[in-house]
Amino acid sequence: MFDAIRNRYALTCPEQAGTTWVAVSAFRRVRRLRGATAPAVFRVDFDCECGQRHETLVSHDRLDREPLGSESTGTYMNLLTGRRELVATEFADQATDQLRKGNWPWTFWCHPESAIRPGFPSSLRFVTPEHEHGDQRVGVLVRCFHCARHTVNIVSRDHLDVPWHADPAIEFVAQVFDGDQLEPEERFRHQLWEGPSRVQWLADAG
Ligand SMILES: [Zn+2]
Ligand SMILES: [Zn+2]
Ligand SMILES: [Zn+2]
Known part of the structure; x- marks a missing residue:
């Protein structure tokens, strides 16, 4: 499940014999599993709170739709109605409203198209923090x-x-990347933070 209050997925940690809470920014690599199509399944490598990196399988629906509240079973106290209601209902309504307005839950800059485009957790290939x-x-x-x-x-x-949270400005690397050139992750990390990539500032991205 995805905890919509803390914005974290419940994923399996073999060290803690159970689940741990993982944010998208703790993902390190996302790969689509070959062969699995209905539903598609992704192999997610993530840095765990236990200090280790784990690999786990996550279905496409869990990865991209649970954060929008469509599968959550959490409840909250609605102060307007005084009733305990499903978080999922509230978040799914919000998602529907946003999508109708033409907003996307995640957006990224597409350098080949020179445009802001929608994306999803499953659209990520590598995730690497500067520190x-x-x-x-x-x-x-x-x-x-x-x-x-x-x-x-x-x-x-x-x-x-x-x-639905978007940075007011996004930086991007003005370079066309072929996914194969960037593996393994260490090389991507090196190129990005220590290498020759030219980082440009894109104002008013959101
Ligand atoms: Zn762990
Ligand atoms: Zn594009
Ligand atoms: Zn540094």
């Missing part, structure tokens, strides 16, 4: 939902972790 802790910038290699090409965006943790 391991704190609220600093996070670099992501994201596959465009529209044209399927890749761009490196540099965003805040909230931009990734909180659906």
